[in-house]
Amino acid sequence: MKNLIKACLDLVEPQFRLDINHGWHGVGHWARVWRNGLELCEVMELPQQVPCAFAFLHDSQRFDEGMDPLHGHRACEWLDRLYREGRLGPLNLDLRDYKLLARAIGGHSHGGTEEHPIVQICWDSDRLDLGRVGIMPAAQYLCTPHAKKDSTIMAAYKRSIGVKQCV
Ligand SMILES: [Fe+2]
Numbered sequence: 001m002k003n004l005i006k007a008c009l010d011l012v013e014p015q016f017r018l019d020i021n022h023g024w025h026g027v028g029h030w031a032r033v034w035r036n037g038l039e040l041c042e043v044m045e046l047p048q049q050v051p052c053a054f055a056f057l058h059d060s061q062r063f064d065e066g067m068d069p070l071h072g073h074r075a076c077e078w079l080d081r082l083y084r085e086g087r088l089g090p091l092n093l094d095l096r097d098y099k100l101l102a103r104a105i106g107g108h109s110h111g112g113t114e115e116h117p118i119v120q121i122c123w124d125s126d127r128l129d130l131g132r133v134g135i136m137p138a139a140q141y142l143c144t145p146h147a148k149k150d151s152t153i154m155a156a157y158k159r160s161i162g163v164k165q166c167v
Contacts, residue, residue: 001052005034007090008056011082018062024133025059032132033058036147036156037125043146046118050097054104054122069109076106113143120144128153131160 009027013020020026037051061074079102082088093101103115104122115123120143128147130137136157139148146152 001034001038001048004049004052004091005056007092008053010090011087012057012060016060018065024065025062029129029132030056030059032129032156032159033125035159036128037121039152040121040124040144040146044117044121044144046121047097049093050100050104050118051121051125053091053093053101054108055125057101058105058108058122058126067109072106072109076102079105111141113141115143117144128156129160131157 018025021028023029034052034055037055038048040046041048041051057079058075059071061078062068062071079088083098088098100116100118101122104119107115107119108123108126112123113120124142124144124147127142128137137153139150139153142148142153
């Protein structure tokens with residue numbers, strides 16, 4: 001996944017409008033989203049490419065650190081433009097994966113829970129990192145059985161607020 005992460009950051013970094021290193025929606029958050037997504041992919045035995053790309057692209061078109069309700073929609077449009085310009089080659093996603101990624105990014109801030117399992121993993125991986133903004137993730141807003149577990153929520157919450165853990 002190292003090449004995929006680099007390919008995503010190469011696209012995001014030059015045009016990112018916020019503080020990529022210290023912001024609530026910067027690389028620290030994206031790395032934890034990917035950590036959460038990887039765990040869900042492993043538990044559900046599903047491929048990792050789309051959740052990995054989601055982690056590093058979903059906040060790419062934020063205008064601010066607040067709700068910014070249209071940032072997912074804008075990121076989806078941006079992705080579509082890159083796709084049409086042939087600039088997504090380094091991501092190495094096939095058309096099916098690209099469509100799943102676009103759905104995951106476009107809908108990630110709408111609060112939905114019913115979707116393709118890969119999209120559900122993307123949404124859960126982001127929502128599990130809400131502790132950094134003072135919100136405890138709630139099972140009712142999560143999609144997958146593993147993410148809904150108290151142990152998963154608590155471990156992700158601790159990571160999101162910077163508590164060191166043994167596991
Ligand atoms: Fe996010």
